[in-house]
Amino acid sequence: MAEISIRKARQIIKGTFAKGREMELKPLSVIVLDAGGHVKAFEREDGAAPGRFAIAQGKAYGAVMLGMAGTAQMARAEQQAYFMAAVNGVYGGQVVPVPGGVLVRDKKGAVIGAVGVTGDTSDNDAEAALAGLALAQLEGEI
Amino acid sequence: MAEISIRKARQIIKGTFAKGREMELKPLSVIVLDAGGHVKAFEREDGAAPGRFAIAQGKAYGAVMLGMAGTAQMARAEQQAYFMAAVNGVYGGQVVPVPGGVLVRDKKGAVIGAVGVTGDTSDNDAEAALAGLALAQLEGEI
Amino acid sequence: MAEISIRKARQIIKGTFAKGREMELKPLSVIVLDAGGHVKAFEREDGAAPGRFAIAQGKAYGAVMLGMAGTAQMARAEQQAYFMAAVNGVYGGQVVPVPGGVLVRDKKGAVIGAVGVTGDTSDNDAEAALAGLALAQLEGEI
Amino acid sequence: MAEISIRKARQIIKGTFAKGREMELKPLSVIVLDAGGHVKAFEREDGAAPGRFAIAQGKAYGAVMLGMAGTAQMARAEQQAYFMAAVNGVYGGQVVPVPGGVLVRDKKGAVIGAVGVTGDTSDNDAEAALAGLALAQLEGEI
Structure with a gap:
């Protein structure tokens, strides 16, 4: 199955946490x-x-299943x-239909997974997720 | 139990997809x-x-169980x-109470099943479903 | 996501039903x-x-989620x-841990999906599934 | 609540995977x-x-909730x-009451969490988990 490798997944998590510390956010939880x-x-x-696992999962799960990121779900x-x-x-x-559920595509546009971040405001969660994806050289649709 | 034959079900799906391509809709999913x-x-x-199976099923399931098509459910x-x-x-x-859940009746008015379409806007989903039913020489109530 | 295309899925279903008629099995249900x-x-x-949908799904779902076909699950x-x-x-x-849940791999050995067949004995279900996969030029692990 | 720190959790996962590679086990999944x-x-x-997340979680969850490790649950x-x-x-x-669900206690004997490993045989899963705990300087009850 198309997926984000475990190596890239670790980078996403590391980069998200680093951004959270830089922005002085509350403690975060990240799922891939x-x-x-x-x-x-x-x-x-x-x-x-x-209980943060279920919130992170809910943000990312809806994104994958519907092919629609958190911001579009919230709208x-x-x-x-x-x-x-x-x-x-x-x-x-x-x-969980709010920002922080980020859809990840490969270079051809096919969905390869999603990232879910929770802990601070939904917008801050999404911003931290994008930083994590950047560290893994992936682009996200928030 | 009254049902749509597998031959007719295949025609419904084929006709729905053909209409979707003609209308240039997003990829569709169809359940009978x-x-x-x-x-x-x-x-x-x-x-x-x-995750489109569950959405298609939800649209059609409510129609059958309530005897009420998607548009009436949405209202x-x-x-x-x-x-x-x-x-x-x-x-x-x-x-899932929105258009795209289409009730199918026989000539005497008895419900013989339902069709659920998802992938584009709810109204486009319903329009494609009707084209599928037309190919199978069946009428639908959207 | 790695998957069996809809064109191949239709061939699997067609080939499974054809084998079922040839073997004079009871009516079958097939999921991909x-x-x-x-x-x-x-x-x-x-x-x-x-209720055959849920049985077919249960046979194939366990195969995908565990990476283990029906025969191994039954053992x-x-x-x-x-x-x-x-x-x-x-x-x-x-x-549903019995034969008729068939794991499908690509040429490199990666799982690309599963087929579930139900309706006759578990062994006959599995035999029909293999015929369906053969029509689609795919190999199955029963 | 008493818990294994995220730093220690990463060590447990790292050590479990390292042992899995050393023992030439199938790909593993580890939860803390x-x-x-x-x-x-x-x-x-x-x-x-x-589907390995749910199996790993099931092994560790039973251990925590019952205060009984996988081997005792299996018995x-x-x-x-x-x-x-x-x-x-x-x-x-x-x-999921089999080995690979490992209870973790602090030096006074209080449970601080559990580790769940799945992918190979239950006994090998448990052995790899112990290696992961050793890297984190923690002891496990299998």
Whole structure:
């Protein structure tokens, strides 16, 4: 399956945490999913709340499953709340439709996975994710 | 149970995809359910996001279970979001109340199944579904 | 994501049904999943019981998620029933560990998806699946 | 809550993978949970099947929740399969009662988390986990 290698996944996590420290954000949690929505890597910084795995996963999972990043999901949720609620239902309650769910594509435009970041504001989470992707020489769609 | 035959189901899917290409829509996914809401056939075009099965199923499932097509479900959701949320609950989170869920009846008016299409805008999804049903010489209620 | 194209998926289904008719099997249902376990295509022959989708999916889903085909899953279930029961729990009850769940690899050995067949005996289901894969010029691990 | 720091968690994962390569095991997946059973860190080696997160989590989760490592859980499952099945039920299907679920205690004997390893045989998974814990200067109960 197309996926972000474990080496690249570690770089994404490292770069996201580094940006979080630089921006003085709250402790972050970062997940990297493959193109099928399955977990490749995850880290939760010391001091982050225990339930952060599910939030990070929810942000990234919706992005992969719908082929739609967090910002676009949030726009849809603002317009048609019942639609995103229903989408969440069909995906077993695993979708968190806000920024911080970042879609990752290869150079031909095919989705190879997603990154989910949580811990600070949604916009800061997304900014830190992009820094992580940059360290891994990947581009993200927030 | 009354159902759409597998031969007709293939025609519905073929006709929906043909309309999608003609209208230059994004890659589509099409499901055909029987009168009990159970899957008869499904296809996901190359390039569609991996989670499209559940969206297509959710659109068609609600139509069969409620005897109400996607447009009517959406109207109800706009008026009474909590009602459709509750309906979703009793059906195990499997209802997506927007156009693209198309109810199919026989000549006497009895429901014989439903079609669910997803991938482009809800209205385009519904239009493509009708073209698929036309190819199979069936009428749909969007 | 690595996946079986929709064109190949249709060949797999067609070839499986043809083998089923040749062997005079009961009506069959065939699912094709991608490398992330998500539905690419499904067909249920006329006369098959309504719940066959879930059985076909369960056979193929376990194969993809564990990287282990139906025969190997069955062997493990025979040895350690509680282990396969637990695996089923972590995968949301979606695993049916018997032959008819067939793993599909590309020429380099990477999993590109799985096929699930149900309707007759498990062994006949698996034999029909292999015929379907042969028509699509793919090899399966039963 | 008592937990394994993210620095130590990375060492556990690194040491487990190193042992896996030294023993020439199949690709491994490693999870580190905190004392509340929540995910602290996870990595899946390239080449591992997509569903390995849930198996790794299930091994470690049962260890934390029951305060009983994988080997003891397996012994109980061999004696009383229905008991472990019931335990699985009350924990939402998240328990995989075999070796590879390793309990981690601090110097006073208090549980500070658990490690779950999957990919090879259960015994090899457990051996690799112990090597990972040794690198982090922690002791594990398999």
